[in-house]
Amino acid sequence: MNEKTIRKSRGIATIFLIVIIMMTYLSAVITNFNLAEGLATIPKALGWIGANLIITPETWERLPSILDKLFETIFMSIAATTLAAVVSIFLGLMGSKTTKVNGVLSVISRGVASFSRNIPVVAWSLILLISFGQNSVTGFLALFVGTLGFLTRAFIESIDEASQSAVEALRATGATYFHIVNKAVIPQTLPQMLSWILFMIETNIRSATLVGILTGTGIGFTFDLYYKTLNYNAVALVTLTIIIAVIIIEMISNRIRKVIL
Amino acid sequence: MSLLQVEGLGKSYNLETKVLKNVNFEVGAGEFVSIIGPSGAGKSTLLRCINRMVEINEGNVIFDGMDVRSLKKKELRKLRTNIGMIFQHYNLVPRLTVIENVLHGRFGYKTTLQGILGRFTEEEKEHAFFLLEKLGIEEHAYKRCDQLSGGQQQRVGICRSLIQEPKLVLCDEPIASLDPNSSKVIMDHLKSITNELGITCLVNLHQVEVAQDYSDRIIGLKKGEIVFDGPSKSLYEDQINNIYGSEIRELITV
Amino acid sequence: MEVINTNKAMYIKRTKKGRINIKSGNKVDLVIKLTILILTLLTVMAFFFFDYTGLQLGRAITETAHNLKVMFLEPALSHFGWGEAFYQVGVTIGLGFLATIFGAVIALFLSFMAAENLSKPSISKTVRIIVAFIRAVPTVLWVLIFAIASGLGSEAAVLGMLFHSVAYLVKAFSESFEEVDQGIIEAMRATGSNWWHIVTHGVLPSTFTYLLSWTFLRFEINFGVAVAMGAAAGAGGIGFELFMASGFYFDLREVGFITYAILIIAIVLELISTRLKNRYFPATAR
Numbered sequence: 001m002n003e004k005t006i007r008k009s010r011g012i013a014t015i016f017l018i019v020i021i022m023m024t025y026l027s028a029v030i031t032n033f034n035l036a037e038g039l040a041t042i043p044k045a046l047g048w049i050g051a052n053l054i055i056t057p058e059t060w061e062r063l064p065s066i067l068d069k070l071f072e073t074i075f076m077s078i079a080a081t082t083l084a085a086v087v088s089i090f091l092g093l094m095g096s097k098t099t100k101v102n103g104v105l106s107v108i109s110r111g112v113a114s115f116s117r118n119i120p121v122v123a124w125s126l127i128l129l130i131s132f133g134q135n136s137v138t139g140f141l142a143l144f145v146g147t148l149g150f151l152t153r154a155f156i157e158s159i160d161e162a163s164q165s166a167v168e169a170l171r172a173t174g175a176t177y178f179h180i181v182n183k184a185v186i187p188q189t190l191p192q193m194l195s196w197i198l199f200m201i202e203t204n205i206r207s208a209t210l211v212g213i214l215t216g217t218g219i220g221f222t223f224d225l226y227y228k229t230l231n232y233n234a235v236a237l238v239t240l241t242i243i244i245a246v247i248i249i250e251m252i253s254n255r256i257r258k259v260i261l
Numbered sequence: 262m263s264l265l266q267v268e269g270l271g272k273s274y275n276l277e278t279k280v281l282k283n284v285n286f287e288v289g290a291g292e293f294v295s296i297i298g299p300s301g302a303g304k305s306t307l308l309r310c311i312n313r314m315v316e317i318n319e320g321n322v323i324f325d326g327m328d329v330r331s332l333k334k335k336e337l338r339k340l341r342t343n344i345g346m347i348f349q350h351y352n353l354v355p356r357l358t359v360i361e362n363v364l365h366g367r368f369g370y371k372t373t374l375q376g377i378l379g380r381f382t383e384e385e386k387e388h389a390f391f392l393l394e395k396l397g398i399e400e401h402a403y404k405r406c407d408q409l410s411g412g413q414q415q416r417v418g419i420c421r422s423l424i425q426e427p428k429l430v431l432c433d434e435p436i437a438s439l440d441p442n443s444s445k446v447i448m449d450h451l452k453s454i455t456n457e458l459g460i461t462c463l464v465n466l467h468q469v470e471v472a473q474d475y476s477d478r479i480i481g482l483k484k485g486e487i488v489f490d491g492p493s494k495s496l497y498e499d500q501i502n503n504i505y506g507s508e509i510r511e512l513i514t515v
Numbered sequence: 516m517e518v519i520n521t522n523k524a525m526y527i528k529r530t531k532k533g534r535i536n537i538k539s540g541n542k543v544d545l546v547i548k549l550t551i552l553i554l555t556l557l558t559v560m561a562f563f564f565f566d567y568t569g570l571q572l573g574r575a576i577t578e579t580a581h582n583l584k585v586m587f588l589e590p591a592l593s594h595f596g597w598g599e600a601f602y603q604v605g606v607t608i609g610l611g612f613l614a615t616i617f618g619a620v621i622a623l624f625l626s627f628m629a630a631e632n633l634s635k636p637s638i639s640k641t642v643r644i645i646v647a648f649i650r651a652v653p654t655v656l657w658v659l660i661f662a663i664a665s666g667l668g669s670e671a672a673v674l675g676m677l678f679h680s681v682a683y684l685v686k687a688f689s690e691s692f693e694e695v696d697q698g699i700i701e702a703m704r705a706t707g708s709n710w711w712h713i714v715t716h717g718v719l720p721s722t723f724t725y726l727l728s729w730t731f732l733r734f735e736i737n738f739g740v741a742v743a744m745g746a747a748a749g750a751g752g753i754g755f756e757l758f759m760a761s762g763f764y765f766d767l768r769e770v771g772f773i774t775y776a777i778l779i780i781a782i783v784l785e786l787i788s789t790r791l792k793n794r795y796f797p798a799t800a801r
Contacts, residue, residue, distance in 0.1 A: 023616075024612070024616050026609070027608070027609035027610075027613045028613060030602070030605050030606055030609045031606050031609040031610050031669040031673075031751070031752075033610075033613055033669040033670060033673055034670065038665075038670040038673060038674060041664060041665035041674060042674065044664050044665065045661050045663075045664035045674070048663060048664040049660065049664075053660070071564065072564055072566065075560065075564045076561065076565070078554065078557045078558060078561060079557070079558040082558040083558060114782065117785075118777075118781035118782050118785060119777065120739045120742045120743055120754075121743070122742060122743040122747060122754060122757070122758075123742070123746075123757060123770075123774050126757060126761040126762065127579070127582065127583070127586070127761065127770065128579060129761070129762075130578075130765070130767075131574070131575045131578035131579045132570065132575045133569040133570060134569060135566050135567055135568045135569060136564075136565035136566045136567065137565065137570050140561075163354075165350055166352055166353060166354040166355075168314065168348070168352055169346065169348060169352035169353070169365075169418075169421070170365055170368065171341075172341055172344070172431075173341060173342065173345075173365060173366050173368055173369050173421070173422075173425055174337075174338040174340070174368065174369025174370075174425075176338065176368070176373050178373045179368040179371070179373065183354070183357075183361075183365060183368070187356055187357050188354050188355065190547060191356070191543070191547060194547060194550060194551070197554070198550075206653040206654075207653075209653040209656065210653060210654075210655045210743055210747050213655060213747045214746060214758075220655075223656065223659075227659055232663075235660075239652060239660075242652065242653065243651040243652055246650075246652075247647065247648075247651050250647070250651070256546060259542060259543060259546045260543055260547055260550075358537065358539045360537045361537050361538070381537065383534060383535060386534075386535040390527055390535075400526055402526050403536075403539040404539070
């Protein structure tokens with residue numbers, strides 16, 4: 001590197017920094033964000049959390065009903081993820097370069113994936129809520145659609161990455177499409193796919209809380225209920241159970257991942 | 262009658278460049294032929310036209326009396342069961358066991374359902390072990406392929422192609438990713454396929470010396486055209502220079 | 516025992532029935548099978564646990580199909596105009612951007628502490644545990660909790676989103692730092708450079724593009740989160756309009772229009788981040 005290029009890259013860095021600062025300022029203006037106020041909020045909020053988010057003995061009485069809703073939410077996430085994964089495997093096989101059946105199906109599969117992935121889960125929940133009403137199925141379907149898009153993309157990437165050479169070899173032996181998929185692609189990519197499924201279950205438990213608030217189901221609804229009735233002790237308990245559930249599930253899936261990958 | 266006839270073969274992946282131009286040659290049963298040439302000469306494409314892993318644009322490939330270019334899907338499968346293929350990067354399924362990978366070579370003989378259920382007969386499995394023993398890797402039969410060395414993986418690849426009971430084996434740069442010792446082991450095995458089992462071998466190589474040591478006949482490919490075709494003994498320095506371009510040649514031998 | 520006549524017989528494993536095994540029967544296969552089995556069982560069980568209050572499946576499906584048709588084929592604005600729509604989208608992007616930028620700055624410092632090759636094991640461990648804890652709380656809960664303390668506004672939204680952004684980026688950044696060639700750090704240490712020299716002249720220059728890419732990937736995520744916070748926590752922006760259109764006005768055409776607006780931005784962001792991913796980390800799956 002000579003002096004000129006150093007100066008040039010410094011110039012670019014400076015411009016880049018200025019652009020970032022300008023965009024930050026613009027964002028702050030458009031969203032009415034006040035940095036000083038924001039900073040001041042942090043100690044205030046932490047103080048409030050310390051003073052109010054305390055689990056009192058009476059709150060524990062609510063634990064069974066909270067756990068009931070928590071399990072409903074966990075089951076909802078697992079069911080949505082697993083079923084979405086089954087469909088995603090097919091979409092993934094259609095969409096991948098190495099295993100696609102034909103160009104049209106590949107475009108359709110990628111299109112479906114992109115469409116369902118890029119419309120946020122909140123939008124799906126609100127749309128489904130209109131006719132499915134306030135029950136678990138709404139939340140389940142909203143998570144299902146979002147997961148479908150995400151997993152299809154992940155599976156396409158896994159298949160493309162892991163199995164190109166083996167697919168070529170099996171094609172050369174005269175194996176049929178289903179032989180190739182079943183005996184080369186699936187065995188090779190299954191651990192990676194499983195890892196994505198576990199990741200999605202973790203993510204979906206958190207999203208399920210959000211979806212629950214919107215659709216009035218599961219632990220999200222419970223949280224919203226206590227939040228709106230200002231029962232902060234119960235809010236603290238709900239939050240704690242969510243944290244514990246998420247961490248346990250994360251630990252389990254990390255253990256599984258360590259073995260299979 | 263020769264086993265394989267290539268007549269006026271032409272192939273292009275896009276409009277501007279032709280990878281293969283009017284390639285003509287014949288290979289008889291039981292021959293061991295090397296195809297040499299610099300990278301980008303079209304060696305891999307030529308092999309893949311023979312079992313139609315890539316579509317043929319011009320000319321004909323006649324294998325064992327079948328016109329490869331016009332084969333329907335089912336007939337193409339049948340053709341491929343008769344042609345084994347060995348790859349530079351072995352192309353095994355790394356997470357599966359050695360024995361499973363070898364048995365993959367039998368799919369050409371199976372219906373979809375049989376293949377999916379993973380039904381292999383005891384004879385097939387015995388045969389797989391026989392081949393593994395022949396190549397000296399029977400002790401690794403239950404290991405995952407990604408636990409083997411490159412040379413061992415290539416031997417699994419050879420077993421997979423032999424269990425097909427092929428008439429012809431296509432080898433695409435079989436030793437390009439191997440060290441000299443493993444390379445020698447692999448080339449010895451390939452040579453014995455032809456000598457002992459009478460299976461024809463068509464081997465892509467970029468090392469001229471190896472081609473001269475092992476093959477009876479050499480085909481020289483340059484920019485998609487055959488520039489040499491004859492016995493290994495009659496391949497002289499100036500022809501090698503013509504194939505590779507003299508300056509590059511010096512770099513390769515050093 | 517059968518008579519062993521060839522070498523290969525020693526290595527052949529047979530099932531009880533005398534058939535030759537071709538699977539190695541290792542732990543990995545077992546764990547994979549068990550995991551799939553358990554997930555399947557849990558999924559079946561899930562449908563018994565579900566709360567089906569007020570669900571009329573047949574009617575709901577036909578109605579949703581009709582609604583989707585109206586939404587996506589006849590999108591229109593009725594409660595606000597194009598200008599307002601652009602403004603609201605801008606607010607959502609702005610919220611996402613602020614959370615990402617502040618998150619990146621904070622995460623940069625924390626990730627120095629979290630990276631094992633730049634920090635002490637005890638500090639690294641502590642930071643990681645805190646990050647895991649933060650990640651376990653859903654963003655919407657952070658936003659709602661902050662909203663009580665500071666009132667519903669962009670401050671609560673940005674701060675709430677900040678938590679997850681920091682957690683995500685600390686993980687990504689520290690992993691990038693850990694991938695820096697140990698040789699570079701060792702060589703600089705050998706010349707007598709102190710920690711700050713190593714970070715600013717060795718680690719940062721060699722990871723800068725990764726850090727930028729990760730930050731952009733987080734921005735893509737934060738856009739979606741900002742939409743969600745608008746809808747679920749009243750943080751404003753296009754998400755809030757979506758919530759109003761579907762929950763209060765039941766105006767499907769407007770829902771359709773807003774969904775399209777979100778979709779377009781999301782796809783543009785995704786295209787950019789895919790480019791970045793392919794360019795800067797072709798090998799990783801994430």
